[in-house]
Amino acid sequence: MPEEESILLRGLEAFAELGYDRASARELARRLGVSHNFINDRYGSKAAFWRAVVDSALGAQLAQLPQVDPSVDDAERLRRIIGGFYRTAADTPLMARLFVDELTRDTERLDYVYEQYIEPTLRTLVPSIERLVASGRMASIPMDVLFFAIIGPISGMVEVPLARRLGRPEAASPEQLEATAELLATLVVNGLLATGSGSRG
Template sequence: MPEEESILTRGLEAFAELGYDHASARELARRLGVSHNFINDRYGSKAAFWRAVVDHALGAQLAGVLDVDPSADDAEWLRRVITAFYRSAADAPLMGRVFVNEFTQDSERLDHLYENYIAPTLQALTPAIDRLVASGRMAPIPMHVLFFAIVPPISGMVEVPLARRLGRPEAAYSPEQLTATAESLATLVVNGLLATGTTGRS
């Protein structure tokens, strides 16, 4: 593994475990196996290092999520995109934990996640959703409701200790079973979104 990739990977592990505020420069340096001023010298600041870590992880994780056959029916396209999203979360659970840490804090880090990843992804979904609503196949849903309908099920892919306590068998962690779980979650979410008996915008 190239030095830079190794540093960013270990940085992700540290931020996922400790959270940004508890990942001190000293602790990061210890975990990275570098001098205490390495992060400032290489990246400029802890905040800049966090952005580099996140961009490295999300760039790889989200690659291909939206590359679903655009000729598919809108509902099927949405299901496939959400499946790919859940599957990518299962492949890289540390980033999911970073998201959980950051979603509860109003910070520049959340701005970075929203502006560079969340908003562009939601914008890519909007045309298909608008067509589903216009055709009567999906009730109008506020964007904040849509987001929290899609994203929280990721916990079923990444919160391994809790999943075990809920009865998830060890065999469920094979690549084939993770794919099956991602598909089941996506189908459940999309079927719920297409249940047009829900209330409208609020």
């Protein structure tokens, strides 16, 4: 693994475990195996290092999202995008741990994540959602409710110790995880469509 990639991964592990405030510059340097001046010298500040860590993890995650054929039905398009989101979340469970802390705090870090990642990702869903609402297949749902309806099932991909206690195989294969992501996405989209007033024959 290249040095930069290794440093960013260890930074992600530290922020996910400790949270931003408890991940002091001294503790980060210890975990990275570098001098105490390294983060300031290389990145400029702890905040800039945190952004580099998030960019590395989320950038890789978003790059893995499938390119969905725009000609498919909007409900199917929504299901494929959400399923892809769940599959990539399983590959970077540390991001979910980092977000548990960050998404509850009104900080510049939340602004950064929202502006750089959450809002652009939601933009990919909005056209399909608007068409489904206009056609009566989905009720108009406030964006905050819609977001949490979609984001909640990520726990089913990353909370592996609990999932095992609920019956998931000890060593779930990539195919099993993909099937879980697809099932979760289907349940979410079917639930959203069930709120519409149109015929679902």
